[in-house]
Amino acid sequence: MSEKLSSGYRINTLLGKEAVIEKWLGEGGQGDVYAVQYGGERKALKWYKPCGMGKNPQAFYENVKDNVMRGSPSPEFLWPQDVTEWKDGVFGYIMDLRPDGYYEVSDFMLTNVRFTSYKTIIDAALHIVSAYRILHNIGYSYQDLNDGNFFINPKNGKVLICDNDNVAPDGRKTGIIGKPRYMAPEIVMGLRDPYNLSDRFSMSIILFILFCLTHPLEGKRSLVPAMSPELQEKLYGSEALFIMDPEDRSNAPDPKIHRNMRAVWPCLPAYMQEIFLKAFGQDAMKNPNARPAELEWVNALVRFRSEIEQCQCGNEIFTEDGAPCVCECCRRKLSIPFRLRFQEYAIPGTPGSRIYRCQVGSCKLDEVLKPVGLVVSKKDDPSLIGIRNMTDKSWNAETPSGKSKRVMPGEVIPMKAGITFTIHDETIKIESN
Amino acid sequence: MPKIDELEATARRALHIFYVLDTSGSMTGTPVATLNRAMEETVEVLRKQAKSNADAELKIAVLEFNTGARWIQPNGPENMEDFIWEDLSAGGLTDVGAALSELDSKLSRKAFLNSMTGAYLPIIIFMSDGYATDNYQKALDEIRQNKWFARSTKIGFALGENPDMKMISEVVGNSEAVVRTQDLDLFARLIKFASVTASMMCSTSRTSNQDVTGADILKEAIDQGSAPESIVENVPVDVPESSADEKDSASDGWDADDWE
Numbered sequence: 186m187s188e189k190l191s192s193g194y195r196i197n198t199l200l201g202k203e204a205v206i207e208k209w210l211g212e213g214g215q216g217d218v219y220a221v222q223y224g225g226e227r228k229a230l231k232w233y234k235p236c237g238m239g240k241n242p243q244a245f246y247e248n249v250k251d252n253v254m255r256g257s258p259s260p261e262f263l264w265p266q267d268v269t270e271w272k273d274g275v276f277g278y279i280m281d282l283r284p285d286g287y288y289e290v291s292d293f294m295l296t297n298v299r300f301t302s303y304k305t306i307i308d309a310a311l312h313i314v315s316a317y318r319i320l321h322n323i324g325y326s327y328q329d330l331n332d333g334n335f336f337i338n339p340k341n342g343k344v345l346i347c348d349n350d351n352v353a354p355d356g357r358k359t360g361i362i363g364k365p366r367y368m369a370p371e372i373v374m375g376l377r378d379p380y381n382l383s384d385r386f387s388m389s390i391i392l393f394i395l396f397c398l399t400h401p402l403e404g405k406r407s408l409v410p411a412m413s414p415e416l417q418e419k420l421y422g423s424e425a426l427f428i429m430d431p432e433d434r435s436n437a438p439d440p441k442i443h444r445n446m447r448a449v450w451p452c453l454p455a456y457m458q459e460i461f462l463k464a465f466g467q468d469a470m471k472n473p474n475a476r477p478a479e480l481e482w483v484n485a486l487v488r489f490r491s492e493i494e495q496c497q498c499g500n501e502i503f504t505e506d507g508a509p510c511v512c513e514c515c516r517r518k519l520s521i522p523f524r525l526r527f528q529e530y531a532i533p534g535t536p537g538s539r540i541y542r543c544q545v546g547s548c549k550l551d552e553v554l555k556p557v558g559l560v561v562s563k564k565d566d567p568s569l570i571g572i573r574n575m576t577d578k579s580w581n582a583e584t585p586s587g588k589s590k591r592v593m594p595g596e597v598i599p600m601k602a603g604i605t606f607t608i609h610d611e612t613i614k615i616e617s618n
Numbered sequence: 619m620p621k622i623d624e625l626e627a628t629a630r631r632a633l634h635i636f637y638v639l640d641t642s643g644s645m646t647g648t649p650v651a652t653l654n655r656a657m658e659e660t661v662e663v664l665r666k667q668a669k670s671n672a673d674a675e676l677k678i679a680v681l682e683f684n685t686g687a688r689w690i691q692p693n694g695p696e697n698m699e700d701f702i703w704e705d706l707s708a709g710g711l712t713d714v715g716a717a718l719s720e721l722d723s724k725l726s727r728k729a730f731l732n733s734m735t736g737a738y739l740p741i742i743i744f745m746s747d748g749y750a751t752d753n754y755q756k757a758l759d760e761i762r763q764n765k766w767f768a769r770s771t772k773i774g775f776a777l778g779e780n781p782d783m784k785m786i787s788e789v790v791g792n793s794e795a796v797v798r799t800q801d802l803d804l805f806a807r808l809i810k811f812a813s814v815t816a817s818m819m820c821s822t823s824r825t826s827n828q829d830v831t832g833a834d835i836l837k838e839a840i841d842q843g844s845a846p847e848s849i850v851e852n853v854p855v856d857v858p859e860s861s862a863d864e865k866d867s868a869s870d871g872w873d874a875d876d877w878e
């Protein structure tokens with residue numbers, strides 16, 4: 186809304202290049218975003234409003250500059266790549282343009298756009314969680330985590346994280362404490378500045394919203410005629426209460442207004458309900474250390490993903506313990522002849538099922554979501570299925586009669602009950618249903 | 619799993635924006651024409667924003683005053699997404715008192731503030747270019763007892779050669795939230811910037827736990843509009859601590875019977 190930079194306007198950058206304004210793309214609370222020509226490429230320029238740089242614009246600038254120098258921690262981040270010189274008390278930074286097909290979380294909340302499947306929601310959630318895991322692991326925190334930070338592709342769950350200007354080494358103040366309704370209780374109460382554990386809380390809010398299209402702290406209690414700042418402090422701070430809190434129902438869903446909760450919550454697997462109950466339990470509200478760590482999220486989400494099967498009618502069915510079940514939509518019986526038993530749970534062994542790297546022992550951060558095994562069917566006889574070794578190392582397999590076999594990369598273990606095989610630290614057993 | 623297509627949009631609290639606009643005889647000609655164009659543009663921007671605002675459901679109501687006061691939306695605030703600006707015309711007296719009484723009567727849960735999904739504190743934008751022709755003091759005393767008025771975010775615009783800065787500052791409650799200008803183009807830009815900033819109040823990341831006030835919003839609008847800071851004058855006004863106000867901060871947030 187402020188006076189815009191006009192097309193053709195040139196700005197020099199720190200790395201000795203030049204950004205030439207092409208056109209205005211959009212605006213947020215902190216500034217405008219333009220498409221620019223930059224070193225022969227089209228890029229995005231975030232250009233701050235005078236009031237968009239926090240309390241100390243110089244420190245804010247230094248932080249963005251540090252982030253440019255440091256480089257992006259993970260491809261999910263639309264990371265600052267260069268910063269501009271100052272002009273009339275403001276500056277900007279260069280980042281990649283968001284590709285087509287990505288939408289903001291608010292568009293999902295308002296159902297302007299919808300995910301194509303629950304698997305896609307899980308993928309989006311996994312991308313978000315693993316990106317923050319990487320960020321937190323290098324000692325950074327995001328500090329202003331809210332629904333405006335994400336661009337998500339509803340078709341494949343890919344995620345781009347924007348607004349990385351507030352990202353800072355944990356403990357460094359950026360002058361921004363966060364967006365109302367997305368801040369952790371201790372930040373709302375002014376007890377401390379944002380840090381990695383408050384990021385965790387805000388991230389859980391986003392994950393809950395992606396699945397339930399409901400804000401986790403906004404049940405009956407939030408339907409107040411006038412949200413005064415004091416009330417806001419209570420509902421999101423000192424008296425924050427999960428909409429599904431099993432003990433205190435005073436913030437339970439309103440049957441007319443929070444109908445999504447009744448539709449989604451009972452369908453979530455117990456371990457997903459549990460991780461949300463943990464993330465928004467009274468313990469986690471008051472003690473940031475009690476919040477689920479990113480790895481716990483990854484494990485729950487990966488399990489959830491493995492346990493969803495698609496019925497012929499298109500409905501997604503949540504299976505339990507890899508067992509056959511009946512589609513709640515068309516009443517067809519879903520045939521699941523085999524299941525793959527891990528130490529803690531079993532998943533259906535049907536064509537397309539994947540075993541992820543994080544399901545077979547601890548691993549490097551960027552490998553968490555790498556499929557290591559894939560259930561495939563035979564080209565000339567689709568009724569014959571097996572598990573392909575997608576890694577570059579051989580596996581050890583053992584037949585029911587006790588014979589040992591080596592499974593080379595690319596090779597397939599036939600799906601037969603009783604066979605066990607070991608990938609990294611996990612031994613998986615094929616069972617028939 | 620439930621069908622993703624059958625889920626409903628996330629519930630949003632309402633954010634009411636009230637425009638209280640002087641259309642007395644002195645606004646005749648260019649002033650009212652500029653006001654109409656400014657409001658048309660403001661509404662256009664707000665409408666676009668409302669469509670993707672997941673933080674608040676924007677609602678708008680316009681109260682014009684001249685000889686008496688009249689709501690343009692007599693049935694209550696309209697959804698910004700469906701709202702279309704209708705041009706106002708100028709003529710008549712400057713019945714500020716009538717406007718305040720009318721506003722007071724509708725700032726209530728039983729009248730205009732009845733959103734099922736709850737609401738944020740309202741925003742009130744007040745504009746005048748002259749001196750009240752009725753006795754507004756009694757109406758002002760009364761509306762100051764209205765919790766919603768007392769706690770709303772208020773912004774004032776004083777136009778023309780001879781606006782009553784004291785009256786406007788009293789209505790707004792703080793002269794730092796009042797802009798005085800004779801430059802109609804500047805007014806048009808500032809009312810747009812202020813409206814947009816105010817409507818994004820719930821969506822903007824904060825630098826501190828302090829509340830955003832009308833003066834903060836205006837300061838931002840002035841920055842954006844590259845207007846001189848001198849258009850905000852310091853007019854000492856005497857705003858009695860509203861009893862409604864004290865009761866609220868002491869008691870359980872809002873008043874108890876509003877809870878269910």
Ligand SMILES: Nc1ncnc2c1ncn2[C@@H]1O[C@H](COP(=O)(O)OP(=O)(O)OP(=O)(O)O)[C@@H](O)[C@H]1O
Pocket residue numbers: 210211212213214215216217218229263280281282283333334347348821822823
């Ligand atoms: N890399 C990008 N490519 C294309 N469009 C972008 C890019 N980054 C942001 N935008 C668009 O620009 C607009 C403003 O961006 P953004 O929301 O990041 O601003 P902001 O000032 O940080 O907002 P806030 O802090 O209030 O969330 C949005 O409409 C967004 O879709």
Ligand SMILES: [Zn+2]
Pocket residue numbers: 496497498499500512513514515516517
């Ligand atoms: Zn079916």
